[in-house]
Amino acid sequence: MNSNSTSISVQSRVSTHRSYKKTRSWKKVMASILLYILLVIAALFCLGPFLWLLSTAFKTGENVYAFPPQFIPHPITFKNFIDVFDIMPLWKYIYNTVYMTGLGVGLNLLLCTITAYPLARIQFPGRNFIFYAIVSTMVLPNAAGMIVNFIIIQKLNLYNTMLGVVLPSAISVFNIFLLRQAFITIPNDMEHSARIDGAREFRIFFSIMLPMIRPAVATVVIFDFMAFWNSLIWPVIVFDDQDKYPLAPALQYLQGTLAYNFPYIAAGTIISIIPMIIIFLILQKQFINGMVGAVKM
Amino acid sequence: MALSKEQARQTRFAYAMLTPGIILLIVFTFIPIVYGLPLAFTNYSAVDTTKWVGLKNFDRAFHDPDFWVSLKNSILYVIVVPVIQFLSILMAVLVNNKLRFVNFFRTAYFIPVVTSMTAAAIAWKWVFEEDGILNYFLEVAGIIDGPISFMSDMNLALYGVMCVTIWKGLGYYMMIYLAGLQSIPSELQEAAKIDGAGRWKVIWHITIPLLMPFVMLCSLLSVMGAIRVFDEIFVMHGPKGDPASATLTTSVYTYKISFQDYNFGYGAAVGLVVSLLIMVFTILLFRYTRRGGMNYYE
Numbered sequence: 001m002n003s004n005s006t007s008i009s010v011q012s013r014v015s016t017h018r019s020y021k022k023t024r025s026w027k028k029v030m031a032s033i034l035l036y037i038l039l040v041i042a043a044l045f046c047l048g049p050f051l052w053l054l055s056t057a058f059k060t061g062e063n064v065y066a067f068p069p070q071f072i073p074h075p076i077t078f079k080n081f082i083d084v085f086d087i088m089p090l091w092k093y094i095y096n097t098v099y100m101t102g103l104g105v106g107l108n109l110l111l112c113t114i115t116a117y118p119l120a121r122i123q124f125p126g127r128n129f130i131f132y133a134i135v136s137t138m139v140l141p142n143a144a145g146m147i148v149n150f151i152i153i154q155k156l157n158l159y160n161t162m163l164g165v166v167l168p169s170a171i172s173v174f175n176i177f178l179l180r181q182a183f184i185t186i187p188n189d190m191e192h193s194a195r196i197d198g199a200r201e202f203r204i205f206f207s208i209m210l211p212m213i214r215p216a217v218a219t220v221v222i223f224d225f226m227a228f229w230n231s232l233i234w235p236v237i238v239f240d241d242q243d244k245y246p247l248a249p250a251l252q253y254l255q256g257t258l259a260y261n262f263p264y265i266a267a268g269t270i271i272s273i274i275p276m277i278i279i280f281l282i283l284q285k286q287f288i289n290g291m292v293g294a295v296k297m
Numbered sequence: 298m299a300l301s302k303e304q305a306r307q308t309r310f311a312y313a314m315l316t317p318g319i320i321l322l323i324v325f326t327f328i329p330i331v332y333g334l335p336l337a338f339t340n341y342s343a344v345d346t347t348k349w350v351g352l353k354n355f356d357r358a359f360h361d362p363d364f365w366v367s368l369k370n371s372i373l374y375v376i377v378v379p380v381i382q383f384l385s386i387l388m389a390v391l392v393n394n395k396l397r398f399v400n401f402f403r404t405a406y407f408i409p410v411v412t413s414m415t416a417a418a419i420a421w422k423w424v425f426e427e428d429g430i431l432n433y434f435l436e437v438a439g440i441i442d443g444p445i446s447f448m449s450d451m452n453l454a455l456y457g458v459m460c461v462t463i464w465k466g467l468g469y470y471m472m473i474y475l476a477g478l479q480s481i482p483s484e485l486q487e488a489a490k491i492d493g494a495g496r497w498k499v500i501w502h503i504t505i506p507l508l509m510p511f512v513m514l515c516s517l518l519s520v521m522g523a524i525r526v527f528d529e530i531f532v533m534h535g536p537k538g539d540p541a542s543a544t545l546t547t548s549v550y551t552y553k554i555s556f557q558d559y560n561f562g563y564g565a566a567v568g569l570v571v572s573l574l575i576m577v578f579t580i581l582l583f584r585y586t587r588r589g590g591m592n593y594y595e
Binding site: 032035036038039042043045046047048049050052053056065067068069111112114115117118119122123124125127130133134137140141142143144145146147148149150151152167168169170171173176201202205226229230232233237247248249251252255256262265266269272273276277280281284287288291292 | 304306307308310311312314315317318319321322324325326327328329330332333334336337341388391392394396399402403404405406407408409410411412413414415416417418419420421422423424428430433464467468469472473476527528531532535552555556561564565568569571572573575576
């Protein structure tokens with residue numbers, strides 16, 4: 001914002017000719033008005049469906065199908081947001097989602113860092129073989145991955161359990177790759193001085209190296225948080241009982257059975273996306289840099 | 298050569314760290330890759346005793362009308378790719394302007410990217426309702442006379458889902474293109490302007506060629522996404538790709554065969570076809586775009 005306003009003032013100082021300046025600035029104003037109109041149209045397109053859902057969630061029953069549609073609900077009611085907790089076991093779904101996401105992100109963080117670290121910083125026989133074997137899975141086609149994973153989950157007696165949902169994605173090759181790249185870039189001096197101070201291997205990893213790669217760790221946490229919080233199909237496959245469902249599968253299941261009472265579904269859906277949106281708004285730089293940066297690796 | 302004591306200690310430490318992760322990777326990543334292929338040649342299912350059936354699953358797919366419909370729909374789905382590129386480049390150009398509140402708009406465009414596809418599909422289903430808001434707008438604008446059933450019309454249902462896919466991806470690709478636009482050194486554009494090139498000439502001869510690697514990357518990502526499309530169809534039209542298989546894609550069909558009919562062998566065979574399809578499209582894309590602009594960076 002700052003550099004923006006200075007560049008404008010510099011430009012206006014440069015153009016000294018009065019009339020020239022006038023037509024130019026008029027043109028400029030028109031151009032930026034046009035730009036803003038386009039920006040607003042695009043924003044309405046991007047946020048419109050959610051805003052419409054939000055509006056519906058605040059409506060009383062008779063206004064839901066009102067014609068012409070009410071854009072801003074009148075009267076506004078919070079009843080749907082309160083009743084939805086009685087209509088469906090929403091607290092249970094929220095708990096399941098938080099539990100699944102917490103377990104998934106936690107396991108990924110632990111397993112991916114301890115797997116990536118030796119591959120990046122320790123010389124040992126078999127290192128290259130292990131690394132290339134892991135990376136090769138990124139390019140090999142995994143046509144029946146879900147089917148075989150389901151068979152394995154059944155064989156391990158993990159069908160209809162949370163562990164069965166989380167374990168197959170408790171470690172990710174992509175994360176290992178990303179974290180290994182980050183570990184490699186840490187200068188050797190750090191490690192040497194810690195070693196001279198008498199630090200043992202695990203201490204070096206945990207207290208010296210891990211804090212140095214915080215940006216990469218943040219990317220991993222954000223990616224996995226999104227993936228687990230939003231995951232739909234794998235929980236549907238693994239869980240037999242609907243009351244073990246996290247939010248996304250539960251909402252997709254209930255939207256069929258509760259279709260006649262849509263405002264409840266609308267309220268439930270809004271509740272399900274709010275945590276994700278809040279976290280995104282707080283950490284938007286990390287989100288965008290992480291997601292855009294990751295594809296450019 | 299014997300390892301020194303220090304080296305032996307380090308090796309022990311490395312393997313101790315690696316073991317839990319490697320075990321999980323073997324069970325849930327390596328075994329599926331290795332075992333998934335032969336599975337496609339068996340009749341593994343909930344009812345039969347498993348035996349090798351050779352190419353029978355592929356023969357079955359060949360004579361299965363639903364398979365052909367799903368394949369057709371999956372290939373048709375790739376038309377979202379150019380639409381996504383066009384719209385997201387446009388949006389990237391828009392938000393690349395130095396304007397007040399431009400960061401607010403960037404954030405707004407990114408919100409669909411971080412929310413769940415389930416929520417997005419539920420919201421869009423509500424927009425598409427026969428007495429819903431989209432029909433209202435179209436009627437007010439005088440484009441249509443009576444309401445259109447975007448959800449249950451056989452010829453429209455798939456395009457409705459495509460809208461959702463495009464809408465959900467725009468913000469993400471916009472950000473990649475924005476990074477692309479900002480990576481183009483402004484001296485290049487300035488120099489061209491000094492040489493007398495007009496605004497469009499600069500865009501055509503400088504901006505677009507330098508953006509080509511990003512177009513290539515985004516196209517690749519969206520092709521893979523388009524062929525694998527699942528969540529939005531599952532939420533909006535169910536595992537059968539209603540109405541009457543109009544939105545049945547290969548991923549959805551694979552799911553239906555495997556987890557509704559518990560016909561794992563046949564499911565793996567159809568899944569294999571999806572993988573091959575992605576490979577073909579990827580190779581085509583690489584070939585095609587190589588001529589376009591990749592060599593600008595080489």
